[in-house]
Amino acid sequence: MVGRRSIRSQNERRRVVRAEITFNGNATAASRYVGWAPLPVQVRLSDPTDATGPVSVRLRNQSTTQGGQVVFFSAIPDTARDDLQLTLPLTGTPVQFFLAGRFQRPSIADRDANVQVVNTANNQPIGTTPLMVRVRKDANTLSIGERTRLLAAFATLNDRGMGRFADFRNIHTSAGDPEAHENAGFPPWHRAYLLDLERELQRIDSSVALPYWRFDQAAPNLFTRDFMGVPDPSTGRVLFSATNPLQFWATDGVTGIVRRPRFNTQTQRATSLQGPVITEPETFQLGLTATSPPVHRYRRFRRYEVNPHGTAHVSFTGSIAQIPTAAKDPLFFLLHANVDRLWAKWQWLKRRFDINATSSFEPLGAAGSPGTTRVGHNSKDTMWPWNQVTTPPRPSTAPGGTMAPSLLTAAPGLRPTVESMIDYQGVLTPTSRLGFDYDDVPFQFPPN
Numbered sequence: 001m002v003g004r005r006s007i008r009s010q011n012e013r014r015r016v017v018r019a020e021i022t023f024n025g026n027a028t029a030a031s032r033y034v035g036w037a038p039l040p041v042q043v044r045l046s047d048p049t050d051a052t053g054p055v056s057v058r059l060r061n062q063s064t065t066q067g068g069q070v071v072f073f074s075a076i077p078d079t080a081r082d083d084l085q086l087t088l089p090l091t092g093t094p095v096q097f098f099l100a101g102r103f104q105r106p107s108i109a110d111r112d113a114n115v116q117v118v119n120t121a122n123n124q125p126i127g128t129t130p131l132m133v134r135v136r137k138d139a140n141t142l143s144i145g146e147r148t149r150l151l152a153a154f155a156t157l158n159d160r161g162m163g164r165f166a167d168f169r170n171i172h173t174s175a176g177d178p179e180a181h182e183n184a185g186f187p188p189w190h191r192a193y194l195l196d197l198e199r200e201l202q203r204i205d206s207s208v209a210l211p212y213w214r215f216d217q218a219a220p221n222l223f224t225r226d227f228m229g230v231p232d233p234s235t236g237r238v239l240f241s242a243t244n245p246l247q248f249w250a251t252d253g254v255t256g257i258v259r260r261p262r263f264n265t266q267t268q269r270a271t272s273l274q275g276p277v278i279t280e281p282e283t284f285q286l287g288l289t290a291t292s293p294p295v296h297r298y299r300r301f302r303r304y305e306v307n308p309h310g311t312a313h314v315s316f317t318g319s320i321a322q323i324p325t326a327a328k329d330p331l332f333f334l335l336h337a338n339v340d341r342l343w344a345k346w347q348w349l350k351r352r353f354d355i356n357a358t359s360s361f362e363p364l365g366a367a368g369s370p371g372t373t374r375v376g377h378n379s380k381d382t383m384w385p386w387n388q389v390t391t392p393p394r395p396s397t398a399p400g401g402t403m404a405p406s407l408l409t410a411a412p413g414l415r416p417t418v419e420s421m422i423d424y425q426g427v428l429t430p431t432s433r434l435g436f437d438y439d440d441v442p443f444q445f446p447p448n
């Protein structure tokens with residue numbers, strides 16, 4: 001009897017020990033979002049009461065069957081582990097490790113993943129931290145909850161035409177056109193544009209990630225009254241269900257969205273008068289410049305601006321079909337998330353993250369040196385409007401201010417350069433991580 005009681009009281013004492021996790025050095029819940037790229041995380045004993053020495057702990061997913069899942073790294077680069085053994089000093093000094101979402105196990109709701117710290121001496125949990133494995137997903141596969149939160153955040157950002165969204169609409173115009181299109185900076189400029197918008201959506205609802213419209217496949221769940229709307233056959237004005245927050249969408253002082261597809265949205269991929277968008281595998285072949293061995297180069301790959309990108313735009317009539325008005329339509333951002341995903345997936349497939357290699361981006365350098373192109377399209381140039389430059393050849397206004405900051409990463413800074421968009425996962429330079437990922441594009445360390 002005496003022996004059993006003393007064992008029990010010993011366990012109770014050990015349970016007093018508490019561990020606390022901080023993400024990227026930030027203790028608030030607002031920082032607990034992770035994608036596939038490893039994020040620096042710190043764990044420390046927050047209440048070492050009754051511990052008599054360093055405490056050996058194991059980090060793990062609280063449940064391996066539900067919600068988002070994470071993997072652990074003791075350092076980077078390292079192989080991903082299901083759990084991680086660490087020793088926490090009694091002084092409360094934090095111990096750093098790295099954490100990432102487990103590929104293909106994203107969250108579907110905020111805080112549905114849980115990291116548990118277990119005291120290995122008695123197998124008791126001494127801390128549980130909820131988080132979200134938040135990645136950009138195929139819009140056609142979103143749950144009703146994910147879709148509802150996205151649409152509500154978009155509607156709030158626009159606020160019937162009176163909100164912050166007006167800046168985004170006013171960035172993508174005739175004046176901004178030369179900053180963004182038909183040149184080397186097309187992919188990075190749009191990556192920054194989407195990131196800025198996504199961070200604003202996340203300020204409204206941190207569980208939202210921008211989904212993508214996979215335009216080379218039918219997306220019957222996207223083109224519905226509950227999601228992006230269905231056009232009225234006679235006017236082309238998009239109709240929404242009575243519960244869809246987009247029903248009040250307005251831009252330039254006019255309510256509604258005009259968008260009429262040239263293809264069957266329930267059964268077909270995007271198709272213009274010239275024909276369908278090229279497929280994903282065809283897109284990845286655009287960069288091929290030599291066949292044996294195969295060499296893939298950025299300057300060839302960026303031809304994807306024409307097809308599939310341009311083709312997807314002109315698969316409709318209405319505002320999305322012309323550059324000056326395209327960003328009036330929220331579908332624009334889902335279309336462009338897919339354009340960005342194609343670049344991201346090509347970068348992963350061909351390992352094109354080196355900001356100093358012409359195979360990853362060209363022209364390298366800043367405008368004004370030999371062999372460079374228009375300012376804003378060289379790797380070292382800053383990008384309008386985030387640089388707030390309004391002297392020629394830049395546009396005369398720079399709507400929206402500098403780049404929205406993030407608690408998850410310091411990159412790309414307030415005035416991003418073209419090259420800051422290239423290593424978006426921090427594959428080669430961990431501090432370059434921009435804080436987004438796509439559901440089907442993994443993070444992979446470079447080969448040794």
Ligand SMILES: [Cu+2]
Nearest residue numbers: 309313326336
């Ligand atoms: Cu576009």
